Amino acid sequence: xxxxxxxxxxxxxxxxxxxxxxxxxxxxxxxxxxxxxxxxxxxxxxxxxxxxxxxxxxxxxxxxxxxxxxxxxxxxxxxxxxxxxxxxxxxxxxxxxxxxxxxxxxxxxxxxxxxxxxxxxxxxxxxxxxxxxxxxxxxxxxxxxxxxxxxxxxxxxxxxxxxxxxxxxxxxxxxxxxxxxxxxxxxxxxxxxxxxxxxxxxxxxxxxxxxxxxxxxxxxxxxxxxxxxxxxxxxxxxxxxxxxxxxxxxxxxxxxxxxxxxxxxxxxxxxxxxxxxxx
Amino acid sequence: xxxxxxxxxxxxxxxxxxxxxxxxxxxxxxxxxxxxxxxxxxxxxxxxxxxxxxxxxxxxxxxxxxxxxxxxxxxxxxxxxxxxxxxxxxxxxxxxxxxxxxxxxxxxxxxxxxxxxxxxxxxxxxxxxxxxxxxxxxxxxxxxxxxxxxxxxxxxxxxxxxxxxxxxxxxxxxxxxxxxxxxxxxxxxxxxxxxxxxxxxxxxxxxxxxxxxxxxxxxxxxxxxxxxxxxxxxxxxxxxxxxxxxxxxxxxxxxxxxxxxxxxxxxxxxxxxxxxxxxxxxxxxxxxxxxxxxxxxxxxxxxxxxxxxx
Numbered sequence: 001x002x003x004x005x006x007x008x009x010x011x012x013x014x015x016x017x018x019x020x021x022x023x024x025x026x027x028x029x030x031x032x033x034x035x036x037x038x039x040x041x042x043x044x045x046x047x048x049x050x051x052x053x054x055x056x057x058x059x060x061x062x063x064x065x066x067x068x069x070x071x072x073x074x075x076x077x078x079x080x081x082x083x084x085x086x087x088x089x090x091x092x093x094x095x096x097x098x099x100x101x102x103x104x105x106x107x108x109x110x111x112x113x114x115x116x117x118x119x120x121x122x123x124x125x126x127x128x129x130x131x132x133x134x135x136x137x138x139x140x141x142x143x144x145x146x147x148x149x150x151x152x153x154x155x156x157x158x159x160x161x162x163x164x165x166x167x168x169x170x171x172x173x174x175x176x177x178x179x180x181x182x183x184x185x186x187x188x189x190x191x192x193x194x195x196x197x198x199x200x201x202x203x204x205x206x207x208x209x210x211x212x213x214x215x216x217x218x219x220x221x222x223x224x225x226x227x228x229x230x231x232x233x234x235x236x237x238x239x240x241x242x243x244x245x246x247x248x249x250x251x252x253x254x255x256x257x258x259x260x261x262x263x264x265x266x267x268x269x270x271x272x273x274x275x276x277x278x279x
Numbered sequence: 280x281x282x283x284x285x286x287x288x289x290x291x292x293x294x295x296x297x298x299x300x301x302x303x304x305x306x307x308x309x310x311x312x313x314x315x316x317x318x319x320x321x322x323x324x325x326x327x328x329x330x331x332x333x334x335x336x337x338x339x340x341x342x343x344x345x346x347x348x349x350x351x352x353x354x355x356x357x358x359x360x361x362x363x364x365x366x367x368x369x370x371x372x373x374x375x376x377x378x379x380x381x382x383x384x385x386x387x388x389x390x391x392x393x394x395x396x397x398x399x400x401x402x403x404x405x406x407x408x409x410x411x412x413x414x415x416x417x418x419x420x421x422x423x424x425x426x427x428x429x430x431x432x433x434x435x436x437x438x439x440x441x442x443x444x445x446x447x448x449x450x451x452x453x454x455x456x457x458x459x460x461x462x463x464x465x466x467x468x469x470x471x472x473x474x475x476x477x478x479x480x481x482x483x484x485x486x487x488x489x490x491x492x493x494x495x496x497x498x499x500x501x502x503x504x505x506x507x508x509x510x511x512x513x514x515x516x517x518x519x520x521x522x523x524x525x526x527x528x529x530x531x532x533x534x535x536x537x538x539x540x541x542x543x544x545x546x547x548x549x550x551x552x553x554x555x556x557x558x559x560x561x562x563x564x565x566x567x568x569x570x571x572x573x574x575x576x577x578x579x580x581x582x583x584x585x586x587x588x589x
Contacts (some may be wrong), residue, residue, distance in 0.1 A: 003313075022556075045583040110443070111293070111297075112292060114290075115294055115301070116296040117519070118294040118298065118519065118561065118565055118566060119298050119301065119519070120519045120522045120523060120526075120557070120560060120561050120564065121519065121523055122522070122523040122527065122538075122541075123307075123522075123524045123526070123541060123553075123556065123557045123560065123561065124557075126300075126541050126542065126544070126553060126557075127302050127305045127553050127557055128305055128544045129307060129545060130306065130544070130545045130548050130549075130550075130553055131305055131306050131307075131308050131548075132308065134351065149537050170513060194374070203419070203420065207420075207421075207422045210422045210424075210425070211423075211424055211527060214424045214425075214527075214530075215424075215527070215530055216542070216545070217541060217545075218547070227422075230424075230425065234428075237428060237431060237432050237436065238432065238436040241432040243434070244428050244432060245423070245429065245432075248421070248422070248425040248428075248429070248578075251421070251422055251425065252420055252421050255416075255419070255420035255421070257418055258414075259416060259419060
């Protein structure tokens with residue numbers, strides 16, 4: 001680990017520090033939230049930030065904005081996190097399948113990846129959501145669809161690069177089995193790009209979840225996610241701008257933190273992954 | 280070269296066919312019933328069945344599929360459940376607006392990233408470099424619908440300088456274009472800056488300096504010409520991403536294009552319309568992608584050699 005020590009960059013430290021804010025907020029939401037996120041107080045609607053009892057004001061049906069943003073962090077992070085994990089597992093599985101099964105397997109598997117990447121994502125999401133009723137599970141599924149193919153492509157090319165190295169040839173000559181080579185030799189070398197990609201993808205997932213929510217394809221109400229809070233506030237954009245600005249800052253903060261971490265990990269491992277691999 | 284063109288076209292056709300089948304079957308796993316949505320509230324089963332017959336959703340899936348597929352060669356994507364008009368003409372009406380927004384945003388983002396990318400690659404660590412780095416971080420961390428909403432709230436509503444949406448005047452294109460461009464900028468900027476840094480370190484640039492050529496000429500002519508290719512490849516590959524950004528912006532600004540049509544179709548489960556939009560726009564963008572890809576090989580001999588080898 002010593003070789004990594006002097007490559008720990010400022011972005012990694014700042015990014016991790018910033019990420020702690022939404023993560024801790026999500027964990028301690030019930031403790032720090034001043035109100036219930038779904039409690040309506042119809043006597044206090046569209047209060048501006050600074051109103052007594054409501055530090056960040058209230059929305060159009062009198063729900064406390066701060067509490068909704070705090071509890072929104074739970075849904076937004078959980079859904080994005082599970083979406084990222086799903087995309088990671090499928091992406092790694094498909095990418096290594098393509099890399100290890102020889103030319104024919106590669107050809108077949110990568111055509112699925114091509115189709116996914118050529119399919120305009122928002123239109124795919126619209127087609128699916130118009131067919132299936134939106135649930136939390138569906139939203140996570142949509143996020144997995146957004147990420148797995150790009151992930152698979154990067155894992156495949158990283159694995160192919162490793163396989164062509166001399167040490168793999170040497171292991172083959174020594175009689176190591178394919179599974180042993182894949183697990184013991186190639187996979188550990190794939191971990192750095194996978195970690196970088198996971199951070200990038202997580203940032204993208206937070207944005208995609210919010211975007212889907214805003215377009216009416218998100219987690220169904222009344223559970224708040226940052227995207228649905230903004231959607232609810234849409235008709236009050238001119239008069240109560242804070243209802244749009246503040247939850248968006250939560251999204252921005254989380255994504256900046258994750259992107260900084262991704263940059264920091266690139267420096268740490270000396271990898272270079274283009275960002276267009278995700279989203 | 281011919282082999283490469285044939286290969287790209289075949290690949291594109293395969294993608295279009297795969298997307299066509301995928302979208303058809305996705306829509307048939309449906310839980311919601313378009314007939315029930317189109318029919319008046321609490322209509323009796325007979326009325327709903329009439330709608331079903333009219334929409335063709337009472338027929339077996341295979342016969343729906345053959346009807347759908349046999350219409351495509353004639354440009355017939357059926358009749359919209361919601362608008363009761365042919366899908367193709369609905370799309371034709373709105374496609375120019377979407378294309379206009381997409382191209383303007385592309386133009387803006389490319390020119391911004393070229394100027395910022397060149398200036399920041401020239402002086403790493405300078406103020407321009409810092410500004411463009413921050414802009415890139417913002418662009419890739421802020422959801423573009425939110426950026427659009429902020430522009431509406433502060434520039435359109437507060438300051439009242441520009442219209443908040445619609446398609447009435449050319450001015451109403453400004454904010455949507457800006458919104459889409461902010462989303463496109465970060466990747467373009469990063470890629471251009473990186474390749475520019477690489478090119479600026481090469482011998483022929485040093486030679487040009489030694490000849491005493493003006494600095495702007497070295498940067499924007501000699502270096503840029505060689506550094507711009509990776510970014511153009513990215514732009515070509517990112518057509519789908521561009522389309523996504525445009526759809527979101529259309530939703531935010533009530534811009535009357537394909538994206539808004541698709542979002543309205545989503546709410547009414549207008550299958551023929553969703554099918555038509557998906558198949559036609561993804562074909563259009565796959566086609567654009569192939570054309571840009573082939574254009575590079577005309578522009579840059581190095582690409583031609585790489586393609587001949589592939």
